[in-house]
Amino acid sequence: MSPFKDVKSRRVTAKEVAQAAGVSRSAVSRAFTPGAPLDEDKKKRILQVSEQLGYRPNALAAGLQSRGRSNLVAIVTGDLVNHYDSEILAKLMRGLQALGKWPVVLEGAAQISEAQILDVLAYPLDALILRGGSVDESVATHCAKLNIPLIVSGRVLDVDRVDCVCCDNMQGAGLAVAQLLKKGRGKLAYLGGLQNLSSDRERRAGFEAALAQAGLNPVKVIHSDYSYEGGYKALGGLLAGGDQLDGVFCANDAMALGAIAAAREKYALRVPEDLSIVGFDDIAMAGWPSLNLSTVRNDMDQTVSQILRMLTERLDHPDKPGEVVMIPPTFISRGSH
Amino acid sequence: MSPFKDVKSRRVTAKEVAQAAGVSRSAVSRAFTPGAPLDEDKKKRILQVSEQLGYRPNALAAGLQSRGRSNLVAIVTGDLVNHYDSEILAKLMRGLQALGKWPVVLEGAAQISEAQILDVLAYPLDALILRGGSVDESVATHCAKLNIPLIVSGRVLDVDRVDCVCCDNMQGAGLAVAQLLKKGRGKLAYLGGLQNLSSDRERRAGFEAALAQAGLNPVKVIHSDYSYEGGYKALGGLLAGGDQLDGVFCANDAMALGAIAAAREKYALRVPEDLSIVGFDDIAMAGWPSLNLSTVRNDMDQTVSQILRMLTERLDHPDKPGEVVMIPPTFISRGSH
DNA sequence: TTGTACGCGTTATCAA
DNA sequence: TTGATAACGCGTACAA
Numbered sequence: 001m002s003p004f005k006d007v008k009s010r011r012v013t014a015k016e017v018a019q020a021a022g023v024s025r026s027a028v029s030r031a032f033t034p035g036a037p038l039d040e041d042k043k044k045r046i047l048q049v050s051e052q053l054g055y056r057p058n059a060l061a062a063g064l065q066s067r068g069r070s071n072l073v074a075i076v077t078g079d080l081v082n083h084y085d086s087e088i089l090a091k092l093m094r095g096l097q098a099l100g101k102w103p104v105v106l107e108g109a110a111q112i113s114e115a116q117i118l119d120v121l122a123y124p125l126d127a128l129i130l131r132g133g134s135v136d137e138s139v140a141t142h143c144a145k146l147n148i149p150l151i152v153s154g155r156v157l158d159v160d161r162v163d164c165v166c167c168d169n170m171q172g173a174g175l176a177v178a179q180l181l182k183k184g185r186g187k188l189a190y191l192g193g194l195q196n197l198s199s200d201r202e203r204r205a206g207f208e209a210a211l212a213q214a215g216l217n218p219v220k221v222i223h224s225d226y227s228y229e230g231g232y233k234a235l236g237g238l239l240a241g242g243d244q245l246d247g248v249f250c251a252n253d254a255m256a257l258g259a260i261a262a263a264r265e266k267y268a269l270r271v272p273e274d275l276s277i278v279g280f281d282d283i284a285m286a287g288w289p290s291l292n293l294s295t296v297r298n299d300m301d302q303t304v305s306q307i308l309r310m311l312t313e314r315l316d317h318p319d320k321p322g323e324v325v326m327i328p329p330t331f332i333s334r335g336s337h
Numbered sequence: 338m339s340p341f342k343d344v345k346s347r348r349v350t351a352k353e354v355a356q357a358a359g360v361s362r363s364a365v366s367r368a369f370t371p372g373a374p375l376d377e378d379k380k381k382r383i384l385q386v387s388e389q390l391g392y393r394p395n396a397l398a399a400g401l402q403s404r405g406r407s408n409l410v411a412i413v414t415g416d417l418v419n420h421y422d423s424e425i426l427a428k429l430m431r432g433l434q435a436l437g438k439w440p441v442v443l444e445g446a447a448q449i450s451e452a453q454i455l456d457v458l459a460y461p462l463d464a465l466i467l468r469g470g471s472v473d474e475s476v477a478t479h480c481a482k483l484n485i486p487l488i489v490s491g492r493v494l495d496v497d498r499v500d501c502v503c504c505d506n507m508q509g510a511g512l513a514v515a516q517l518l519k520k521g522r523g524k525l526a527y528l529g530g531l532q533n534l535s536s537d538r539e540r541r542a543g544f545e546a547a548l549a550q551a552g553l554n555p556v557k558v559i560h561s562d563y564s565y566e567g568g569y570k571a572l573g574g575l576l577a578g579g580d581q582l583d584g585v586f587c588a589n590d591a592m593a594l595g596a597i598a599a600a601r602e603k604y605a606l607r608v609p610e611d612l613s614i615v616g617f618d619d620i621a622m623a624g625w626p627s628l629n630l631s632t633v634r635n636d637m638d639q640t641v642s643q644i645l646r647m648l649t650e651r652l653d654h655p656d657k658p659g660e661v662v663m664i665p666p667t668f669i670s671r672g673s674h
Numbered sequence: 675t676t677g678t679a680c681g682c683g684t685t686a687t688c689a690a
Numbered sequence: 691t692t693g694a695t696a697a698c699g700c701g702t703a704c705a706a
Contacts, residue, residue, distance in 0.1 A: 011461060011484055013683060024693045029685060037691055054482025059459035060397050060407060061683035064698045066347075068685075070397060072441075080427035081621060090417035093444045102441050102457060104409075107430045120439060122396035124348060124699095145391025147348055232626050261627035284418060288565050290598035350699060361677050366701060373702090374675055398699035401682045405701075461683095 012055040021049040032057050063124065070124045073311070074104045076112060078132035082226060083254060083283040084298065085132060088153075091304045092129070099308060101126060114138060121146055127311055129153065132197075149314045153307055155198045162322045163310040165303050169199055172296040172329030173206025176249045176278045177214075179294070179331050185247035185276050187219050191234055191259060193226035193251040203251045203280060219245045224255055231255030235262040239269075246275060247337070253279035253286045253295055260293070260336060276337040286334070294337040297330045349392040358386040369394050400461065407461045410438045410648070413454060415469035416445050419563060420591060420620040421635065422469060425490075428641045429466070436645060438463060451475060458483055464648055466490065469534075486651045490644055492535045499659045500647040502640050506536055509633040509666030510543025513586045513615045514551070516631070516668050522584035522613050524556050528571055528596060530563035530588040540588045540617060556582045561592055568592025572599040576606075583612060584674070590616035590623045590632055597630070597673060613674040623671070631674040634667045 014028040021028070023042060030036035031046040050056075063070040073096055080086040093103045106112055106120060117139055121128070127149040130139065140159040143150040150157075152164045180188060190207045193200045204221065211218055220243055224230035231250060235258070238245070250256035256279030263269040263277065271277055272294075279286060279295035286293040306325050313320070355362040360379060367373035368383040387393075400407040410433055417423040430440045443449055443457060454476055458465070464486040467476065477496040480487040487494075489501045517525060527544045530537045541558065548555055557580055561567035568587060572595070575582070587593035593616030600606040600614065608614055609631075616623060616632035623630040643662050650657070 011683090012482075015683080025683095026685090026693060026695095027691095029683095030692095033685080039691065042691095054479070056455070056459050056483060057685095058401075058461055058683055060400055060461055061698090062685065063397055064401065064683080064700090065685050066698060068698085080423055086417055086423045086427075090423075090444055093442055097443065097453065102460075104439050105430055105442050106434065107427050116434065118393070122393050123439075124395055124397055142391070145349075146393060228622075228625050258625070261625075265627050285565075288595070288598075289569050290602050348699090352699080362700090363677060363702080364675095366699095367676095370701075376675065379675090394701095395699055398682090399701070401684090401699080402701055403682060405682080 011058065012053045014055070014057070017046065017050050017053060017055045020053060021046050028055075029057075069126050069315075071101050072104055072123055072125050073101045073127050073129060074106065074120045074123070074125050075129045076106045076117060076131060076135060077108075079108050079110060082252075083285060084252065084281045084300075087283055088131065088300045088303065091300055092131075092307060095304050095308045099312065101311075118142060121148060124148075126315060127151060129307060129311075130157075147318070149311070149318065151307055151310055151314070153303060156324055160322060161319065163314060164322070164324045165306045165310070166324070166326055167199075167298045167303070167329055168326045169202035169329075170206035170209065172280060172298065173203045173249065174210040175329060175331045176280070176296050177207060177210035179333070180247045180249065180276055180278060180337060181214055183247075183272070183276060183337055185337075186214075186216055187243075187245045188216070188247045188249060189220040189222065189238060189243070189245050190218055191231060191238070191248055191250040191255055192221065192223040193255065195223055200251050207249055219243050226252050226255060228254045228258040228261075231258030232262045233258075235259035236266055239263070239267050248275065248277050250277065250279050253281045253283045253293060255279070256293055256295065256336070257285065257291060260291075272335065272337050278337050282332050286332070292335040294334045295332050297332050299327050299330070302327050348395065349390045351392070351394065354383065354387050354390060354392045357390060358383050365392075366394075406463050406652075408438050409441055409460055409462050410464050410466060411441045411443065411457045411460070411462050412466045413443045413449060413468060413472060414445075416447060419589075420622060421589065421618045421637075424620055425468065425637045425640065428637055429468075429644065432641050432645045436649065438648075455479060458485060461485075463652060464488060466644060466648075467494075484655070486648070486655065488644055488647055488651070490640060493661055495661075497659060498656065500651060501659070501661045502643045502647070503661070503663055504536075504635045504640070504666055505663045506539035506666075507543030507546065509617060509635065510540045510586065511547040512666060512668045513617070513633050514544060514547035516670070516674060517584045517586065517613055517615060518551055520584075520609070520613060520674055522674075523551075523553055524580075524582045525553070525584045525586060526557040526559065526575060526580070526582050527555055528568060528575070528585055528587040528592055529558065529560040530592065532560055537588050544586055556580050563589050563591060565591045565595040565598075568595030569599045570595075572596035573603055576600070576604050585612065585614050587614065587616050590618045590620045590630060592616070593630055593632065593673070594622065594628060597628075609672065609674050615674050619669050623669070629672040631671045632669050634669050636664050636667070639664050 017028045018025040030038040031043045078085040130152045132154045150162045156164045224234040269275050282295045282297035286295050351365040354365045367375040368380045415422040433440050467489045469491045487499045493501045561571040606612050619632045619634035
């Protein structure tokens, strides 16, 4: 059991650099602290020795300091097979990087148990960002106990000091209906997603409310699973049912794209001439040539920049009251309605 | 400046729990250490007080221990607009979660500077996983100096103690060509991606080698950017050029899907009757009804399970020689060739 | 089974 | 400007 074996597999520490450079350990620390008082030549020498030995201050140990932050931010996100989730996650991660924060990601919200979230809370996170809808709100209690700021995106959580960003889903559904009516469509169906998500419930409510206001009833309200294939099959079932309809509002883009494919290829319908189809979210694919989906934009850039703003403000003022920001949806008119 | 203000915004520590429960601090530590010797009743009381105060052991401080691990694994990944990257990232993150490791994600490999990677190396990571091609290999030097295991996926890095998983791109391209030839296609073009990536170079080389072996020449070799829109435009340009061709091998699925859309909608060509198109990767979209893309599978599940295996073995044996595992590609025959 | 004491690698404080 | 020393929160060897 040579002592060297252990030494070799360990990370180089400030102490070792100090010995090698013939300076005190504090001097090494100062060499890596901008603005710290230290002789220029000595600093140069220390940095050189560090470079040579491969020394870098250990961020974990630094974060242990009373004033220190870990700079770790956990993100709990839904299944990345949903393009909306993966696109917004990408933007969010970039934003965090720009703030000097490191994203620790828990993917697959539906399968993520409370226990797993508790596990990641073992780290002294700068914040926890909850994306998407299906996680229990008891998480907020745990975060509060651990003094970890909680930011929720995609639904509203009415809890003390919790910040929320959410799209106005009802208004968005209303926009979709209005645009369909404007095109002369009045026999409308709603193709919903997972019913346990607030996004689905709100979009459906918005759809029904807008129709009611126009004195109309939905031809049909059906539900699928927010996936392309789900949309493909669901619209197939709908058309096979024999109902007269001239427009479908889908609760997300993936299902809308699947629905378009089913209408065109399985039922030889022209979209939008025979059937209008509108989605929700405005994922990148919606704008691809040939897909060209009319949809309601659930603005990712605004959402992300709000999350980042809330994060920085929360870090500066941990005790300020929680904010709720609603992002206004906009209708993106393309070729499917 | 009340001392309480500071106390309130801090995380509860083992010391405080010990005081509240009237036990020693080590007892608290033991209560959270499975198998540690501790009176049952005392343990119960400690856990109860912890629950009440909202105490959880700080994983950072625990990771500081000499034998301790941080359980943090950094993943450097390419731009998530590429579906292959986002799908494999999702699988990888789930696998890491199952191992009790937490993924710290750096997204957008093309824009990720060496400096940013150095920054994340400030953490005592259990490992760094490099996905995709465009990052400089000097990263390996830094990892070696810091004794952080490096696992590379998507290209081969011939460096001591670095583990690599990679698809056999040449063989994959060969499969695609073989299948096209089998369908009677002989006037083939290559639609490549970003030329600075080894994946593109290898797939192109495989394409040309397979053609040469059949005594044929490529009709055309062009390059785009691995995106749907890039593929759409590139095939448009190709067809506008007036070359006679009956098959296109695309370096990834996104471009292949864009190419199909362009062929069908802009040039009224039937795919596959008039023009065969084959992709690479086998992303989820390739299997969607109506898209139905024939492609070469760059197996994600195998890749991820190899990465995870290499990771665990590397943690057990930090000094074992580096491995290079090539994942065999397979041809997925669907409706576009 | 218990508590004391030390080490982990860092930054912050303090007196020189 | 410097170096010694005290936190930071935790696990654990050691002695009781």
